[in-house]
Amino acid sequence: MRKRRFTSLQRGGLLLILGILLLVTSNFVDELRSYQGAQVAVYLVAISSIILLTGYSGQISLGHGAIMAIGSYAAALAFSLWNISFEFAILFGMVVGTIAGFILGVAAARLSGPYLAGTTLALAVGLPTIADQFKVLGGEQGLNFDIGDAPGWIKRFEGSDFTQYRWFFWLMTLVALGVVWAITNLLQSSFGRNWRAVSNNPVAASLAGINVARAKVLAFTVSSALASLAGALFGILLGIVTPSAFPLTLSFTILTGAVLAGVGNLAGSIVGAVVLVAIPEFSGALSTHLGNSQKVTANLPGLVTSLLLIFVVLFRPEGLWPKKVWKRSRQLNN
Amino acid sequence: MNQGLVISDLTIEYGAIRAIHDISFEVKPNELVAVIGANGAGKSTLLRALSGMIASASGGATWNGQSILKTKPEELVRRGIVHLAEGKSVIPELTVAENLALGGLRRRDKSDVATAISESLELFPILASRLEQRADSLSGGERQMLAIGRALVSRPKLLLLDEPSLGLAPLIIDQIFNALNHLRTHLGLSILLVEQNALSALKIADRGLVLNLGALVKNGLAAELLGDADLRDSYMGF
């Protein structure tokens, strides 16, 4: 048996300290970095939804971008149409995304490997087209999702120069840390053990009395809840929710993040998220160095991402920052 | 003159486990040698190493003077060595005729392939009436016959057989062992036969080997082994 090193409360405390440190740091960085920090937090939530699904229950999804779209649209609708506060709008987005994920999960539990991949891929391509069909969804123009500046009490505390991006960074970082805390607890519960058993050996798991189909549906549902949360945050960060914000490549991007993280490694998702945000920055710098021709600027990020992806699959299947190294450093901290 | 299969000081490692250690024996041309022993004695591992399915073998194994270790299975088939793995040696999704044809795919002499196929069908007439059926519609015994028939189409010199009697009715087992006897006696094949069913195997074998926990504990004439009281107690269960 593996020993638990931290109790749930201790982990929560550690994450809280980490959060406060991050928030304090945000005072010393510029707008762009705040924005990127918020982006990292959103990707972190999205990637962890894939890690939960693929790494811990053995299912594949090429359509989590579509689930993000569901969460995002539902939240934006609630916010702009019904004038609900943004906290409840996010919650509403999660509820709708969770229901959609449950329905999809019921279908998914019957499908294996490539059949599931194909179905979710079709969803990723097809779903954003709904926006054109219903006026209420705003078509190509999309829906407004500008939640404005930070609440007054934060501004009183932090000063009036507390910008919107810094507010987003605060908000999303706290949500992301909360998500990490919740997932860690979940994975150590009996649900987590069942998922691992199902993904390691479905036959043995069902012989051991685990309802395999139910475990899979549940994993898909929880994963969708997280993805729709990521979608809602993504919408807030963009300020507007449009079909073009959720292209097929978004599904591939978060899958890429999960692979870079190491598919079975929740702690690695921070690495995946940071790398996803760093790639355009890095490619931009590199293409300036290469003379900024249009061909290079347009294609370098794709080239870097693909090369990184192929490198990880071939040489670092356990992710850019393998679990073992992570564990060892944690032991040293002890 | 064919020098047969010569195994000298063969050791096979399976991960950290030594599945076979330091065994030496020979299978001469036109000889049927039965390998018996309890489950986990290393019998199947031995065959898998000889047919190139396991690469981590050291020591010597030669067929007709040339080493066969670390050679791919498909190359060994060209050199006349065919391994029929336990329980799965036909392709269920293909028809009987197609399974037979597999044995001749890499042979140049297509007219002899046709001859060999008709010889296989003569040996196992039941297959002739099932040519267009998918192999997964066959009974266990018919599958085993199809596997042996397919092996014969590639005109082998040495057959490595893993538990051909597994799960079959006694009557069918007799039929298959009679066929093996025929191949040895009339076609001059060498056969290395791994069997749980020690009694039936030793009855048709020329010699027998007894493996225990990866070591060769006995190597003698089949008739002698059949008369060995100790062996009867420990391996034959009668």
Added chain:
Amino acid sequence: MIFIDTLLLGISSGAIYSLMALALVLVWRSTRIVNFAQASQAVLSTYIGYEITMRSHNYWVSLPLAILFGAILGSLIDFLFMRYLAKRAKSGPIAEIAPVIATLGLLGLLQSIIGLIWGNSFLQYPTPLSGKGFTFGSHTIPFSPQNLFIVLATAIVLLVFGGIFRFTDLGLALRAASFQPEIAQLAGIRVARIRNIGWAFAGAAGAVAGAVITPTSVLSPNSLDLLLVSGFIAAVMGGLDSLVGAVIGGLVLGVGFSFILQYVGSSVTFLAGFFILVIVLLIRPRGFFGHQVGRHA
């Protein structure tokens, strides 16, 4: 009249989906990998065909050369990359999705390389065939010589591959190697080489798809992405293992899309594709022609 026109259009686009589905099935059958890179392989072959046409001013010279290039590219990808992948990433959570990720990575890699060479702007790649519909009396149907060529090309590809699989030694080896690689190897088949031929065939089929459909639209590094999605949906509906299933899946999808386009509206076609796929898979979880039992994908 509209009904027949819609049907004809559906058959023409369905034929293209079938070609892409065939390419995916050919790789799936021999390696159990869904090759997402197929779209970029087909696009690269089409760019090569485009370059040859621009120099030789003859589409019919470029077509066979583009197909040959597609075959060689497919073979190279297997030889340099996929063969290596099979030995790696075999365990752990990534094993489940490694082939998908690897081919997605390859898709992105080839597309960015194409972009670096040719840029991302749309290119026109015309054929000598007319894109104007045949006319019967006063009625012009939306089915042109170009559409006819597309349907014929699909039929020829299907017949050639079907014939090879069904009637030749190579086809027997391909089937044996895809169904039971280990037994095939023990029966003397050089499985790795046979797989490589499967990749080459798939590359060729994809190149045909790219070469015949691109003249009806435009050429860009990701101009075949949606074709890949349609082809994949078609292949999955057909059962992934069956060449005939791929073609039927493609035609069902093509005709379905065409009617939805005509009677419901253009923007929902892919969502409809999703629902068609879900319905098919809920009834038959392994497609029309997939083996329903005893196979673990």
